[in-house]
Amino acid sequence: MNPAARKQLVADLIKSVTIASQEDLVKALKKKGVEVTQTTASRDLLEIGALRGKDGSGRFRYILGGTTSSLSSQSSRSKNLLLSVTASGNLVVAKTPPGGAQLLAGQIDQAIASGEIASGIGSIAGDDTVMVVAKTATGGALLAKELTALLDGDPVKSAEKKTQKKRSR
Amino acid sequence: MNPAARKQLVADLIKSVTIASQEDLVKALKKKGVEVTQTTASRDLLEIGALRGKDGSGRFRYILGGTTSSLSSQSSRSKNLLLSVTASGNLVVAKTPPGGAQLLAGQIDQAIASGEIASGIGSIAGDDTVMVVAKTATGGALLAKELTALLDGDPVKSAEKKTQKKRSR
DNA sequence: CAGACTATTGCATATTTATTCAATTTCTGG
DNA sequence: CCAGAAATTGAATAAATATGCAATAGTCTG
Numbered sequence: 551m552n553p554a555a556r557k558q559l560v561a562d563l564i565k566s567v568t569i570a571s572q573e574d575l576v577k578a579l580k581k582k583g584v585e586v587t588q589t590t591a592s593r594d595l596l597e598i599g600a601l602r603g604k605d606g607s608g609r610f611r612y613i614l615g616g617t618t619s620s621l622s623s624q625s626s627r628s629k630n631l632l633l634s635v636t637a638s639g640n641l642v643v644a645k646t647p648p649g650g651a652q653l654l655a656g657q658i659d660q661a662i663a664s665g666e667i668a669s670g671i672g673s674i675a676g677d678d679t680v681m682v683v684a685k686t687a688t689g690g691a692l693l694a695k696e697l698t699a700l701l702d703g704d705p706v707k708s709a710e711k712k713t714q715k716k717r718s719r
Numbered sequence: 720m721n722p723a724a725r726k727q728l729v730a731d732l733i734k735s736v737t738i739a740s741q742e743d744l745v746k747a748l749k750k751k752g753v754e755v756t757q758t759t760a761s762r763d764l765l766e767i768g769a770l771r772g773k774d775g776s777g778r779f780r781y782i783l784g785g786t787t788s789s790l791s792s793q794s795s796r797s798k799n800l801l802l803s804v805t806a807s808g809n810l811v812v813a814k815t816p817p818g819g820a821q822l823l824a825g826q827i828d829q830a831i832a833s834g835e836i837a838s839g840i841g842s843i844a845g846d847d848t849v850m851v852v853a854k855t856a857t858g859g860a861l862l863a864k865e866l867t868a869l870l871d872g873d874p875v876k877s878a879e880k881k882t883q884k885k886r887s888r
Numbered sequence: 889c890a891g892a893c894t895a896t897t898g899c900a901t902a903t904t905t906a907t908t909c910a911a912t913t914t915c916t917g918g
Numbered sequence: 919c920c921a922g923a924a925a926t927t928g929a930a931t932a933a934a935t936a937t938g939c940a941a942t943a944g945t946c947t948g
Contacts, residue, residue, distance in 0.1 A: 562832035601770040639809040639856035643841035676843040
């Protein structure tokens with residue numbers, strides 16, 4: 551598994567289950583089929599801006615910092631900004647670390663304006679998600695490839711095309 | 720010095736200067752005339768709910784959790800957050816009370832990440848509207864059902880299929 | 889393809905933080 | 919004041935996290 555996608559998974563995990571320590575995280579990742587050591591867990595947590603403290607019940611827990619805390623070190627390179635790209639119909643959904651979506655959307659809009667990305671017509675950003683609209687009704691897949699090629703990083707996930715290996719719970 | 724007053728001082732310190740470690744805190748307290756060991760520093764920080772992570776410049780820093788990031792569990796799914804769910808093509812539009820969209824979108828993204836919702840790929844939120852993208856070009860209706868089943872008990876509205884109840888609002 | 893450069897990772901270890909335990913102080917009700 | 923209970927603290931240590939370094943894999947350039 552590639553590092554950016556793993557970081558996305560780490561972010562999702564600490565949002566959805568209580569991760570009290572890095573060893574916890576290592577085990578949770580293993581359940582998802584991702585094997586790393588505490589070393590990498592530590593780096594991932596630092597890089598996505600995770601914080602550690604005690605929750606209301608007095609147990610340790612990692613959380614994701616607010617949109618302000620985590621991003622400045624990655625602002626220049628879009629590579630760290632782009633965690634995953636998924637296409638569906640005329641849309642592409644791109645995920646970023648928390649707070650990174652506005653920045654990524656700006657770069658995408660610029661690329662559209664300059665013609666570097668030919669198959670997109672615009673984007674809109676939330677906190678960690680950017681939606682990009684393709685020119686044609688089925689242009690999402692092509693647009694996803696363009697985005698990936700431009701911004702570097704991960705292989706494109708196609709939500710429609712092939713069989714998923716994953717079984718849900 | 721009395722413990723409560725010292726904790727207040729600790730809180731003030733980590734708000735006003737960069738405290739990168741507990742040894743830092745011990746030194747900062749010493750400058751203020753308060754001598755304690757790392758043991759007490761650790762306890763004080765935990766008791767006031769301080770969090771540790773890297774700041775924008777990549778340096779370690781303690782912060783206070785209250786403002787941005789409470790560690791309390793955010794897992795409650797408030798049903799009154801979801802006012803309506805409507806599908807069209809590969810999209811679902813979910814409405815919330817004013818200001819509730821970000822919260823709902825966060826819950827939806829978690830559900831997607833965890834596999835509870837299998838037919839969605841991502842969501843984006845405004846103020847009272849969340850847009851969710853389905854995996855397939857016509858997957859909106861299915862996704863709407865999944866969302867409704869997960870977050871609420873109300874029937875799904877379809878914008879495309881047939882006669883509507885007139886209760887849009 | 890070679891060579892050079894970059895990115896990613898784990899191991900070993902340094903650094904940092906949390907906790908156990910015992911000593912000491914403070915509080916409380918007679 | 920006194921006996922006991924509770925709170926507070928530090929020293930030692932356990933536990934957890936971060937990092938230097940080297941190995942490996944991937945990428946680029948000619």
